Amino acid sequence: MRNLMSVVGLVGLVGASFSAPAISAEQSEVDTRHLNKIGIEVLSTEPGEIDGYVRAVTNQGMFYVSDDGERLISGNVFDITGSEPENLSEAGMAKVRLKMLKGFADDMIVYPAEDEKYQVTVFTDTTCGYCQRLHENMDSYHAQGITIKYLAFPRGGMSSKGGKQLQTVWCADDKKGAITAFKEDENYSGDSSCSNPVAEHYQLGKSFGVSGTPAIVLPDGRLVPGALPASRLIAEIKKGESQ
Structure with missing residues (x-):
């Protein structure tokens, strides 16, 4: 049994033991009655890193939930047996994110690099200053061979200024022109009442653990959070390749 560092934010956990991660695509059964009472909807579950608990992807992010559904843990599990701590929770969630993103490929606003080497998906808000900065520096990402793919994440919710603008963007025929206009604080008028995927993007982001843009x-x-400069983004990408 591997020696794991305890998680952050324990809620009602007594006498739990830790084991090696058991990553699996199989759905694990868990009683969701108590979770539903507090507004948590379980989207998928997998065997986790804590005996008696599953790793649950929910509408509010990732949690560890006891098999009987009576205890909830919010936080990350780390393996500290190596030279550096390894975040087992994030490693498990990374696989889930890639799988879930496939269903949104057709919804993304894509800025392709001419000499593409990497693709990253960015949850963005038109009213976010750092999002505006990232958009302004698009050429620097393209110079590094990074294609940027946008999904919507209105920080203030669907009825916020950003929420309404993002819906207008995804309703527009020229989505790139609309998102650029809003991010550059230019006047732009358009329809926000069409059938659009912004609410689904927002829920996806929350299930991924996105809290800001x-x-x-x-x-x-x-x-990774924040408007990383192209050089730092490349370093993060290569860090993942070396692991």
Whole structure:
């Protein structure tokens, strides 16, 4: 049995033992009645790193849930037996993110690099200053061979200014022109009442653990926050390749 560092934010956990990760695509059964009472909807579960608990992807992010559904842990599990701590929770979530993103490929606003080497997915908000900065520096990412793919994440919710603007963007025929206009604080008028995927993007981001923008999903599925300069983004991507 591997020696694992305890998680952050324990809720009602008594006498739990830790074991090596058991990553599997199989759905694990868990009683969700108590979770539903507090507004947590389980989207998928996998065997986790804690005996008696599953790793659950929910509408509020990732949690560890006891098999009987009566205890909930919020936080990460680390393996500290190596030279550096390894975040087992994030490694498990990375695989889940990549799988879930496949269903949103047709919804993304894509800025392809001419000499593409990598693709990253960015949860963005038109009213976010750091998102605007990332957009302004698009050429620097392209110069490094990084294709940027946008999904919507209105930080203030669907009824916020950003939520309405993002819906207008995804309703527009020229989505790139609309998102650029909003991010550059230019006047732009358009329809926001069409059938659009912004709410689904927002829920996807929350299930991934996104809490602010921009949030970048790397090619290996890891989630990194902030408008990383191109050089730092490349370093993060290569870090994942070496692991």
